[in-house]
Amino acid sequence: MSAVLTLLILNAALAAYVYLRPEVRDPLYDAKQQALTARFAAHPDGLRVVVLGSSRSAAAVEPKALEAALERETSQPTAAFNMALQGDGPIGQLVHFRRLMNAGQRPDAMVVELLPATFSWSADKPYDAVVLRPDRITHEELETVCRYGFPEDQTRRGWWEAALNPWSGLRFQLLACVQPKWLPLGIVQHRRDIGETGGWGPWEPVPEAVVRERLDGVRQQYQPELKAIRWEGPHVQAYEDLLREARAAGIRVAIVVPPEGTEFRSWYPPDVEAGLTAFLDQLRREFGVMAVDGRAWLPDEAFADGHHVTRPWAKTFTERLTREALVPALRRSEQSE
Amino acid sequence: MLFTTHQYLIFFVAVFALYWAMPWPRLRVYLLLAASFYFYATWNEWLALLVTATATLDWLLARGIEVAPSRRIGRLFVAVSISVNLGVLFYFKYTNFFLDSLFQALHAAGVSHPTPVLKVIVPFGISFYTFEAISYTVDVFQGRVKAERNLPNFLLFILFFPHLVAGPIVRARDFLRQAHRPKRWSWVRAQHGVQLIALGLFKKLAIADCMAIYSDRVWLPGQDINALSTQAAWMAVIAFTIRVYCDFSGYSDIALGCAHLLGYKLTVNFRMPYISANIAEFWRRWHISLSTWLRDYIFIPLGGSRGGFWFTSRNLIITFGLAGLWHGATWCWLVWGLVHAFMLIVHRAFRQFAEARPTLNWALETRAGTAARILFTLFFVTLSMVFAQPSLTAAVSVLKKMFVVETGVGLPMDQNRLWWTVYVVVAAHLVVFLGIWKWLWRRTPGPVLGAACALLFVGSQVLSPDTTNAFMYFQF
Numbered sequence: 184m185s186a187v188l189t190l191l192i193l194n195a196a197l198a199a200y201v202y203l204r205p206e207v208r209d210p211l212y213d214a215k216q217q218a219l220t221a222r223f224a225a226h227p228d229g230l231r232v233v234v235l236g237s238s239r240s241a242a243a244v245e246p247k248a249l250e251a252a253l254e255r256e257t258s259q260p261t262a263a264f265n266m267a268l269q270g271d272g273p274i275g276q277l278v279h280f281r282r283l284m285n286a287g288q289r290p291d292a293m294v295v296e297l298l299p300a301t302f303s304w305s306a307d308k309p310y311d312a313v314v315l316r317p318d319r320i321t322h323e324e325l326e327t328v329c330r331y332g333f334p335e336d337q338t339r340r341g342w343w344e345a346a347l348n349p350w351s352g353l354r355f356q357l358l359a360c361v362q363p364k365w366l367p368l369g370i371v372q373h374r375r376d377i378g379e380t381g382g383w384g385p386w387e388p389v390p391e392a393v394v395r396e397r398l399d400g401v402r403q404q405y406q407p408e409l410k411a412i413r414w415e416g417p418h419v420q421a422y423e424d425l426l427r428e429a430r431a432a433g434i435r436v437a438i439v440v441p442p443e444g445t446e447f448r449s450w451y452p453p454d455v456e457a458g459l460t461a462f463l464d465q466l467r468r469e470f471g472v473m474a475v476d477g478r479a480w481l482p483d484e485a486f487a488d489g490h491h492v493t494r495p496w497a498k499t500f501t502e503r504l505t506r507e508a509l510v511p512a513l514r515r516s517e518q519s520e
Numbered sequence: 521m522l523f524t525t526h527q528y529l530i531f532f533v534a535v536f537a538l539y540w541a542m543p544w545p546r547l548r549v550y551l552l553l554a555a556s557f558y559f560y561a562t563w564n565e566w567l568a569l570l571v572t573a574t575a576t577l578d579w580l581l582a583r584g585i586e587v588a589p590s591r592r593i594g595r596l597f598v599a600v601s602i603s604v605n606l607g608v609l610f611y612f613k614y615t616n617f618f619l620d621s622l623f624q625a626l627h628a629a630g631v632s633h634p635t636p637v638l639k640v641i642v643p644f645g646i647s648f649y650t651f652e653a654i655s656y657t658v659d660v661f662q663g664r665v666k667a668e669r670n671l672p673n674f675l676l677f678i679l680f681f682p683h684l685v686a687g688p689i690v691r692a693r694d695f696l697r698q699a700h701r702p703k704r705w706s707w708v709r710a711q712h713g714v715q716l717i718a719l720g721l722f723k724k725l726a727i728a729d730c731m732a733i734y735s736d737r738v739w740l741p742g743q744d745i746n747a748l749s750t751q752a753a754w755m756a757v758i759a760f761t762i763r764v765y766c767d768f769s770g771y772s773d774i775a776l777g778c779a780h781l782l783g784y785k786l787t788v789n790f791r792m793p794y795i796s797a798n799i800a801e802f803w804r805r806w807h808i809s810l811s812t813w814l815r816d817y818i819f820i821p822l823g824g825s826r827g828g829f830w831f832t833s834r835n836l837i838i839t840f841g842l843a844g845l846w847h848g849a850t851w852c853w854l855v856w857g858l859v860h861a862f863m864l865i866v867h868r869a870f871r872q873f874a875e876a877r878p879t880l881n882w883a884l885e886t887r888a889g890t891a892a893r894i895l896f897t898l899f900f901v902t903l904s905m906v907f908a909q910p911s912l913t914a915a916v917s918v919l920k921k922m923f924v925v926e927t928g929v930g931l932p933m934d935q936n937r938l939w940w941t942v943y944v945v946v947a948a949h950l951v952v953f954l955g956i957w958k959w960l961w962r963r964t965p966g967p968v969l970g971a972a973c974a975l976l977f978v979g980s981q982v983l984s985p986d987t988t989n990a991f992m993y994f995q996f
Contacts, residue, residue, distance in 0.1 A: 189971040189973075362937075368733070
């Protein structure tokens, strides 16, 4: 009896805590948002730039380099923050963008990643459904993700299981608080460690042999996903809604396809390549955004595993991105105003 | 339906509530029977029907044995029962193994013909309920147990969901008596059941499933074992040794706990096997329901240890060879069984040698001697685990990796968690071995123990990795 009672009390206590502090569901996002708020508060008059995307953009875009490059080009003081999160695809980006807006942190400009792999659709669900687990989102966001193609029964069941039995549903978030090294691989690492200043999460350079070994694993993971990419459907709708909402909020957007090594680029089926080019054209036309394909911008030695940029090369990439996408996006917007 | 899922929790709570709320105790057997059938049918309804049909046949044959006009006809009924049960087992579990072995031999002899593969699903727990059914008809024939007159009671003996898919292998004389007895609610028993469930869940979710992350680097088919470093190979084997024990004993604890909550007592399956001082003791502590079954229905009928050294050795080889094949239809599992037979033979020889030398015997019986024997036994049991997998080639590669020092890649996850798990498992064994647990048990108030169970349950959930691994022994 006391076992059942203790269990009920522990469950109710944690459930109540999560209800009052929903941010504990997504600790990395929360830590980044807090850092972003502090950074923007410290630069109230500057141009505020936010980067949305996955770990690819988290590694490739160095906020300090972006600030310096943008200040050089526009002569405006700039505060940039890299809000990219591990595994964030189009639906995850939309969810996190809305959270940012609800928190009153409207940026002046955004770099929005377009990572083709996150547009895959397999086992009747979008890529985001694997990474943006129901335990990470609020009840309101649950409705959002279900609208954008998450498997409804499974997602709702997962959300309620996490809400009613939070010790199980939020176990990775809890474990990350006490022993982050014990988190299993292949899941979002819920560490509150936001990386370096400005949310940058650089990858360190490794010997060629290690890169080769990692690339084998990357191939196993990504080759099937690249074949399953679909340039239409609810996940594409989510990406377009993100751009639509950004435009409505007066945020200038630069879209970037992040850099990849030669081998990684060779895994794209031809129809997916053609689809990507067409999709970028469509976004340029429909939303008036700057959209650049940066996949071939860096040499192969710039990657730690064939697709994550290493620390020394992030600056090179960031400067080019600023020059070729962000600055034109800002200028285009000024002209239209 | 896994014991560790929310689905099972809802199922069990519903069955438990209905069971004890039922005003007509006689109907409880029917409720458990329906629940057990549903439990198996959630995986495959046709195979649930097959298990029910073979069990019904065994019930009829046992009745026939009891009323048979002569011993010869009774023997015929036993033969039919054994043939049907083993026939089903062979068809589902061993056909592909024998076809594969036959065609490999033919290929070696120069005959080229593609190996035919029979597309069958191996029913969960088939080895467990087959052994239960065989032991029942044999026991009825030998007069050790009376044939059950009530079909629902007998079907419940085979289908009872806590033990259906991975044991313990229950005996008719233990179970059927309980099925007849009216059930009364007992708080003490319920408390014991909850404690066992909490402990089992912790073993499975917090320990076994986590150790799987390390051991899968070696045990999952298709892994590049040659790329591993020697240290990684040893760690994977240690992780597997912990995993296999915590997975199976965790399952058994949950099964026993659930059965207790429904008023049934199942056979204890594990008694801390890793503190065994020799391999014979290990088999008295490890998978007890299987080892006693093998002893009673194979080893003793073969003549047991009543003959000389070579006669006993032959019986051990046959018994453990079959035990290996019972675990899995591969040559590697057969080798695993033979390795254990060999260890038992060596142990018998050494015991005779030591008994003739009082000083050596005394030294072995001291605390230091016992500790050394425990470590020695654990070392060889750990080594034998290398063969507990489908591929003999992979097993040999792992052994080579372990004993030829080489550099290579490490295991996928940080080692810190593996070593903490080792410390926890060792500490838990010491707490029980040194009697601290019993001491604590007697002095801790019930509510505190209950709260500790809840904390253990919460801990098992927090430490559980993402993957919901099925229990390893389901495949047997």
